[in-house]
Amino acid sequence: MVKTTKVVAAVICDSFESTTKIFATARGYGEFKGQWEFPGGKIEDGETPQQALIREMQEELDVKVEVGALIDTVEYDYPTFHLSMDCFWCVVADRKIMLKEAEEGRWLNKDELYTVDWLPADIALIKKMQNSLFR
Template sequence: MSEIRKHIDVVAGAILRGGRVYGACRSYGDYAGTWEFTGGKVEPGETDEAALIREIREELGIEVTVEELLGTLDHDYPKFHMNMRLYICRHVSGEPELRVHSEGRWLGLQDLYTVRWFEADAELIRRLEAYLR
């Protein structure tokens, strides 16, 4: 009998400012030390855009606009299945605060591969790299 795995539906933002994208290092759980795009779960009845604006405000204390969908991914982790939609976002105001992450920085093209991203993000990183060129 196959095990039923938890399904997580998330949105994330590739937050752009001056040709750089904001990356954040997870500070907790099984994936502490892994870099990610800021985002989170979509609540019932919430649009992707509303969820992304809310999550980025909660986690970083900044305001963004959501522009376009860059890509989606489905990935099986050991404990759950994740569906993620990555959106291009533009930084509007505020300076990122480390509320739930151990580190964060604005990464240029030359910096994208200097941090350890979630394994599932590899294809989205390639799409982001092409978008930024």
């Protein structure tokens, strides 16, 4: 039986009301080093997905985020595990983003979405939300 990894991801946008850009990061470590993703991480015991996102953004980007609506839960089968990823809209509530774990970070507008090498689960999310991404 394949192990399921439950994670959260932040689709950080410039505004909840009228999104023109989203923030993506290139992994700085591990099996998928250099590939792009929405920042996030594992949900720890006793945490809600929203609490996990707030903690992860503090750890990875040194920012406080305001967590908005759930966009989707992406279910994706990687070769060695099944990923269940709760994806939420977020905005930065304070300070400037500082990369603590990622190799690179970039704000992408609608025309730049496919200029980076996304991880498969993240590209699945982009395809699902493309129509509502920039509203």
